[in-house]
Each structure stands twice: as structure tokens, then as C-alpha cells.
Amino acid sequence: MGLFSFSSIEVDGQQTIINAADNNLVEVAQHLKINIPAPCLKNRRRDGCCKACLVEIDGKRDYACSTKPKSGMKVTVRTKELDNIRKTSIKQYKQNIKDGNTDACDCSC
Numbered sequence: 001m002g003l004f005s006f007s008s009i010e011v012d013g014q015q016t017i018i019n020a021a022d023n024n025l026v027e028v029a030q031h032l033k034i035n036i037p038a039p040c041l042k043n044r045r046r047d048g049c050c051k052a053c054l055v056e057i058d059g060k061r062d063y064a065c066s067t068k069p070k071s072g073m074k075v076t077v078r079t080k081e082l083d084n085i086r087k088t089s090i091k092q093y094k095q096n097i098k099d100g101n102t103d104a105c106d107c108s109c
């Protein structure tokens with residue numbers, strides 16, 4: 001990569017640069033002040049997987065917390081449908097914690 005080349009990514013129609021320190025799409029979206037809820041990422045998946053960080057990447061649904069940012073990706077966060085799915089996932093995640101129904105995450109996310 002040349003000194004002046006950089007990678008950019010689009011989140012909800014806005015461009016931002018990918019920094020070397022960005023591990024996943026949750027962090028990249030923060031550059032643009034776009035919040036992707038990621039409760040299980042924040043607590044190091046001690047209580048399992050929340051699935052609350054669902055986004056669309058180039059038109060396909062995937063989890064933002066486990067997706068490494070790549071140049072040219074187009075990420076969609078805010079749609080009514082995704083908002084609803086995320087809301088349900090957060091509720092379920094919180095309920096699982098309340099019920100003590102949690103296990104450390106063993107999925108690939």
C-alpha cells in the first residue's frame with residue numbers, strides 16, 4: 001500500500017476511512033457517530049451472543065462485531081427492519097441474562 005493510499009468504507013451513505021486500529025464494523029461506524037448496539041462485544045461475550053449488531057454488508061445480513069472492515073464495503077445500519085430485529089435481539093439477550101440463562105459464546109462471531 002502506498003503512502004497516500006487509504007481504505008474507505010461507506011456506512012449509511014457516508015464515507016469514512018478505515019484505521020488500522022478498527023477491528024470491526026462497530027468501531028468504524030463510530031467514526032460517523034453511527035451507533036451499532038453491541039452489548040455482548042462490550043462485555044467480552046461472557047454472557048453469550050447478543051446478535052444485536054446485525055447490519056447489511058453489500059446487501060447481505062451479517063454481524064458487525066465480527067466483520068473486519070474492508071475497503072469498498074457498503075454497510076447499512078439504519079432501516080426499520082434492522083432496527084426491529086436488533087431491538088428484539090437486545091431484549092432477548094437481556095432476558096437471558098436476567099434468567100441466568102447464559103453461556104460463554106461458542107459461535108464464530
Ligand code: FES
Nearest residue numbers: 038040051053065
Ligand atoms: S455484538 Fe453481540 S453478536 Fe455482535
